[in-house]
Amino acid sequence: MNTPMFKSGDKILILALAVIAAAFMIWNAMEADTTKNLTAVITQDSKLVEKIDLRSIDKPLYINLHEEGIHQTILAEKGRIRFLKSDCPNKTCVKTGWLTRSGTRAVCLPSRVSITMVGDNKQVDVLTY
Amino acid sequence: MKKAFYVLLILIILVSFAGCGLRKSQPVQVQEFALGTMINQQVYGANAQKAADEVSARIKTLDALWTINQPGGDINKLNRHAGQGYIKLQPETIDILTRARRISDLSGGTAFDITVAPLVKAWGIGTDHARIPSDEAIKRLVGLVDYRDVQVDQASGSASLARAGQMVDLGGIAKGYIGDLVRDIYKKNGVTSAFANLGGNVVVLGSKPDGNPWKVGIQNPRSQNGQIVGVVDVIDKAVVTSGDYQRYFIKNGKRYCHILNPKTGYPPDSGLMSVTIIAASSTDADGMSKAYVLGLDQGIELIRHYGKAEAIFITNDKKIYVTPGLNGKFHLEDASNEYTYVQIR
Numbered sequence A: 001m002n003t004p005m006f007k008s009g010d011k012i013l014i015l016a017l018a019v020i021a022a023a024f025m026i027w028n029a030m031e032a033d034t035t036k037n038l039t040a041v042i043t044q045d046s047k048l049v050e051k052i053d054l055r056s057i058d059k060p061l062y063i064n065l066h067e068e069g070i071h072q073t074i075l076a077e078k079g080r081i082r083f084l085k086s087d088c089p090n091k092t093c094v095k096t097g098w099l100t101r102s103g104t105r106a107v108c109l110p111s112r113v114s115i116t117m118v119g120d121n122k123q124v125d126v127l128t129y
Numbered sequence B: 001m002k003k004a005f006y007v008l009l010i011l012i013i014l015v016s017f018a019g020c021g022l023r024k025s026q027p028v029q030v031q032e033f034a035l036g037t038m039i040n041q042q043v044y045g046a047n048a049q050k051a052a053d054e055v056s057a058r059i060k061t062l063d064a065l066w067t068i069n070q071p072g073g074d075i076n077k078l079n080r081h082a083g084q085g086y087i088k089l090q091p092e093t094i095d096i097l098t099r100a101r102r103i104s105d106l107s108g109g110t111a112f113d114i115t116v117a118p119l120v121k122a123w124g125i126g127t128d129h130a131r132i133p134s135d136e137a138i139k140r141l142v143g144l145v146d147y148r149d150v151q152v153d154q155a156s157g158s159a160s161l162a163r164a165g166q167m168v169d170l171g172g173i174a175k176g177y178i179g180d181l182v183r184d185i186y187k188k189n190g191v192t193s194a195f196a197n198l199g200g201n202v203v204v205l206g207s208k209p210d211g212n213p214w215k216v217g218i219q220n221p222r223s224q225n226g227q228i229v230g231v232v233d234v235i236d237k238a239v240v241t242s243g244d245y246q247r248y249f250i251k252n253g254k255r256y257c258h259i260l261n262p263k264t265g266y267p268p269d270s271g272l273m274s275v276t277i278i279a280a281s282s283t284d285a286d287g288m289s290k291a292y293v294l295g296l297d298q299g300i301e302l303i304r305h306y307g308k309a310e311a312i313f314i315t316n317d318k319k320i321y322v323t324p325g326l327n328g329k330f331h332l333e334d335a336s337n338e339y340t341y342v343q344i345r
Helices: A008-032 A092-096 B002-023 B048-066 B074-080 B091-107 B114-123 B135-142 B174-188 B282-294 B296-306
Strands: A038-044 A047-053 A061-067 A070-077 A080-086 A105-108 A113-119 A126-128 B028-034 B037-043 B150-153 B158-161 B194-198 B201-205 B214-219 B228-234 B238-243 B248-251 B254-257 B272-279 B309-315 B319-322 B330-332 B340-343
Touching: A038 A061, A038 B340, A047 A061, A080 A092, A080 A105, A080 A113, A092 A105, A126 B194, A126 B201, A126 B238, B028 B048, B037 B048, B037 B174, B048 B074, B048 B091, B048 B174, B048 B194, B074 B091, B074 B158, B091 B114, B091 B150, B091 B158, B091 B174, B091 B282, B091 B296, B114 B135, B174 B194, B174 B201, B174 B238, B174 B282, B201 B214, B201 B282, B214 B238, B214 B272, B228 B272, B228 B309, B238 B282, B272 B282, B272 B296, B282 B296, B282 B309, B296 B309
Parallel strands: A126 B214, B319 B340
Antiparallel strands: A038 A047, A038 A113, A061 A070, A070 A080, A105 A113, B028 B037, B037 B194, B150 B158, B194 B201, B201 B238, B214 B228, B228 B330, B238 B272, B248 B254, B272 B309, B309 B319
């Protein structure tokens, strides 16, 4: 007897699984995009070097720095930023990789340059005032 | 065979969903007004309701005991008895007076002094009759301010104010002190995860039920809508802020805030908009937050001298100075994009 590969009950099960999977993916996508504003704040030794609105830039932006005798390049793209090149000894800053979320930071201790991601993500439990 | 496999798969998914639901047990949430402000509690666990109720009752009792204008309350009695020797007070009152003295000693009364009450009354900031007192009046009243004139006799459970006209106001420490009591009540009831917000004075017990630290937002001192400038991750800590933006009035373009410099009698012009203290002791955190009066450099010095707290100073020029111990715990979350993070070394 030539039985079909899936019975109708099986199809319903598969469909249900697909719906659950899709719901998960949509949920995750929404979670990731709760931050409307996203700004990278670059400082050197606590002084402001540059503020970049990462939502509004369209083409890659290269920022070259020469601080404390160290050459560095920072690359900003839409929604993300990183230390691209640095001739500091450990390259910890470059290894930090892309910053995409508010509240995260990449730091180069030798050059005292830091990139801090700032957004209006209000994910707090309780407010002190 | 195939069907059995899918049924099993769905069962696994359902069970894992149910698991998530169970772990996120609903907290008991209480919001009420006391201590002249709004009190919020969020308490988890089996005894959460009982613990929260006990906390509410305790706060109301102490509110009546310590409010300066409450006839029959301990502080009212102490003030009326100024210059007339010792008067017997409740053990909690003796304890808070002792703790206040210790905190004042740390700064020699330059930042925090509970006998600043005559000045607080003269300015009336936060009331509907706020005004700038005359220079002569302020000079006279500053003479009445000296925390060392609050004398406590532990043995007899009594206290005195040395001179007539002197007054104590616990406004700068009561919420902090009660914060520690609140945490004790939670613990006594077997609660392991909770927070209480006493009008901006935050105490957290343990971590969140999911094991993550509590995220405490630091308010933007110039925002009207509770916008934050940063978040600090804490477990088992008190987080207390003093600033120029809670209660103030503006006259001829100048801002007069409710926190007064005990030595000058005027609201401080310290270059700071707010100071947030993170410490194990809520009482100490409240007292230490008055480093606001001292300005950035002396404020940092005071925190170092105390040695058991971390701090966040926000200056008038919108820089956020953060002590080294908060490295990795403080996150700049400034939607206004006006503030700059500075690490104190």
